[in-house]
Amino acid sequence: MDEGLSTRDKLVTVAARLFRQKGYHGTGIAEVLAQAGVPKGSLYHHFPNGKEDLAQAAAEWTAAMLVRVVEDAFTPAVEFRAGATTFCHKLAKLFDLSDSADSCPIQALIFDGPDGAAFRAQAATLFDRLIGAVARQGERLGLEADAAREAAETLLIAVEGGWTLARARRSSDVLRSIPARLYG
């Protein structure tokens, strides 16, 4: 645990990792508290609805992290394909750093999460935020707005599906193969 993190950030990052590894229903609050080294009172101070609020915060945190990966990948690129290729390679590295049995950081939090319409709506918003980040980069790199949006959606769809197959095979090669699949 990074001692420089605030209590809230400790809770969110530990929860995000556990949800990824064990799913929302498979993760117990006691385990989050133990691994974060945080007393129960602090959890309810920061997250009055407990696990459900924590899931929402962890989903936000994960989406923000993935937007940063998009920015880092595309900023040095001079064409969309190059940015997309770097993005896929960065995700492959992320996959290799996590246990390959882990869920995709997005899927874990969005789908095996709390029931309820609010959480589902948040899921769609976070996905669109990520697609929007890629689309903005596409426009910067010269694509028309519609084309940039299409290219961004297709890339995110392929990356989500690629992570799933990578998990099944326990190999990040699938993620690295995506640019060749999409752009020939």
Add this chain to the structure above:
Amino acid sequence: MDEGLSTRDKLVTVAARLFRQKGYHGTGIAEVLAQAGVPKGSLYHHFPNGKEDLAQAAAEWTAAMLVRVVEDAFTPAVEFRAGATTFCHKLAKLFDLSDSADSCPIQALIFDGPDGAAFRAQAATLFDRLIGAVARQGERLGLEADAAREAAETLLIAVEGGWTLARARRSSDVLRSIPARLYG
């Protein structure tokens, strides 16, 4: 519950649906038994390791169902693109018939399943069975073996990712958009 089903099939189909709706960890054995109308003894007769065995059987059942969807979609097709397009439309219909919050039939059983290497290995096998079914159809439709395999993998990756985005948006439109994304 279809009364014509065997006890084993009742257990497997009910479990497959519940795992899809609530995840593996979120599904209780008591709920499976109640909805299948089957006594506890029968469960352990057919599935000595209980929920874990049931998850394995449900994953097998789901993969077999999806292979049938592949066959139905591709058999009348005269080129790969047409078969792939029908396949995506059939999956969109499947999505519309299920609660749109449900997990992809494959992902639900493969990833939010029991921990352990055996189940993970089965996941990879089932994915490859599905990819193999599409690849055989590709070869029948004139693709070289390598190209058929590539086309099959790309289609399955896009369909997995498409299901994920469709869930977030609660709309099967993403699944119908996949052929245009992949084949222009």
